[in-house]
Each structure stands twice: as structure tokens, then as C-alpha cells.
Amino acid sequence: QKEVEQDPGPLSVPEGAIVSLNCTYSNSAFQYFMWYRQYSRKGPELLMYTYSSGNKEDGRFTAQVDKSSKYISLFIRDSQPSDSATYLCAMNDGGSQGNLIFGKGTKLSVKP
């Protein structure tokens, strides 16, 4: 079993839709959870950063962490064509914040 599982998609939605992206993980020691957005041939850009369980909202983005189920989600409201990118979940156990375990990424396409 991989440490972090993420459905690679691709996921195609119409503009304005609510998008749900998910990751599951196996290591119960993970306590820091991140979502990155990566445009084609660019570097990953940090979108959301959460610690332990709960919700965090930032504009159209909401991150949820359920440590009991080892499941994290990213919701995008009112999706825009500019949201089309690959979304990567990442996490670690609280050691060095730069040593992250990444999912493979979900490729999202938002159609106008």
C-alpha cells in the first residue's frame, strides 16, 4: 500500500461547478497536510496548509482533514477555467516541513 493515494483523474467539470479532490493515507503519524497546485511545466504552488483535523477555508478553497479516516479533501467552489491544473496533496509527520510525501496528483480541467 502506498503511503499516499490520490486519484489521478483526469477530472473535467463545467465552469462554476464545485470540485472535490481527495487523498487517503496510511501513516497515522502524519499531522501536517498541504494542497499544491501545479500548472503544466511549472513548479508546485502551495494552496492550503492545515495542521491536524478540521476545516480551513481560503476564498473559494476549503481543505478538510479527517485523521480518524486518514482522508483529506480539497473543495473548490465556483470553479474557473484558470483552476485547470494538477492538484497535489502532500503531508508529513511534523519533522522538516520541506520533506513531504506527495500524492501523484489529480489533473483538473474546468471547461468554460
Place this chain on the structure above:
Amino acid sequence: NAGVMQNPRHLVRRRGQEARLRCSPMKGHSHVYWYRQLPEEGLKFMVYLQKENIIDESGMPKERFSAEFPKEGPSILRIQQVVRGDSAAYFCASSPGTERQAFFGQGTRLTVV
């Protein structure tokens, strides 16, 4: 404040040559991380360095790969005797400290022909 700078952005090497990838961290950042992204794969941690020290190289292949972060100048990821399987995007990230979030550069895309 410039972000993490990586160069070159694209690098083509023949099998058996050496590849040198450079990373200049953000101003004020003394922690550098290297990741590799293979086609259709997620980012894989390779090595974590502070100035003049390798802190964690648990993700580095045992042979042909080395990394340094000298007191002056950029961090260097060096791949000796490259093979086709080394073709990938190599990303560098930097942070101001262990407990702080890391920011990624735009990557170097290495193609081995």
C-alpha cells in the same frame, strides 16, 4: 523578493555525461530540498540540505547522485554518468527554517538522449 531560482530550465545530456542542476533559494532561506518528478508520478523527496551540511539524503539514489549547498553560492544537484531513466523534472524548494513551509522553484527538466 525573487522566488526560488533554478537553472537551467531545460538540460539535455547524452548517456554517460554529467548533469549539474543549480538552485538559488529565496532570500533569507537557508534550508534547501530537492525533489524529482518522473512522468505520471508524484514528487519524490531526494535530499534536504542546510548550508554546508546534508541533513537528510534518504531519498537519494545510492550511486551517481550527489548534492551540496556551499557556504557561498547555489545548491547543486549533480548526476554523474546519466542514463535515460534519469530523465525527469527536478524541483528545488527552500524554507527559512525546519518548521516553516517550503516554496518551490520552476524546476529543471532533464532529458537524457
